[in-house]
Amino acid sequence: AQKVTQAQTEISVVEKEDVTLDCVYETRDTTYYLFWYKQPPSGELVFLIRRNSFDEQNEISGRYSWNFQKSTSSFNFTITASQVVDSAVYFCALSEEGTGFQKLVFGTGTRLLVSP
């Protein structure tokens, strides 16, 4: 069965601090996809990144970076030099081949508060 765990319910940082959001997943499949979404206070869901199970390369996009490690079943998300606009709830999600990629399972989310 697929499962996504985001153990950090809420994180508070001061602007310019670096912050890492943890995501641990469980799946029996060898082919799967991982995603991160951002939900700002306005409520919409914004796609940030996807990663397939065969690509363990880390990814950097501006101040955002992602560390995918199959050995620990983790797909962590780091924001460098955080800004107030980064304040949001961040969700990690998993889609696996066993469900035909038809079901996206979300973690419970991590609320990030960045204060000036």
Added chain:
Amino acid sequence: NAGVTQTPKFQVLKTGQSMTLQCAQDMNHEYMSWYRQDPGMGLRLIHYSVGAGITDQGEVPNGYNVSRSTTEDFPLRLLSAAPSQTSVYFCASRSTGQVNYEQYFGPGTRLTVT
């Protein structure tokens, strides 16, 4: 393109009332789905559809009905609303040919059942 649209944005129902949450997309996506978001529980899949005339249950389907008569529309029906259905509902879509691509989400409908 408008993307994924949902109506209404807000709704208050009394227990036992029925209503339909509307979802439409103009991207010609075959796959559409409904999620509910509750505090501390993330988003959970209610129902999904891989094309017109084809629907299937997700993780929390009880109390909800769906149908898919066109590619564009995927309405979610509450036949007899219960307070436990108070939630924020999101509709999403993607192309079935791009299983590794992200789903596009609508802006959400906030439903309160009293």
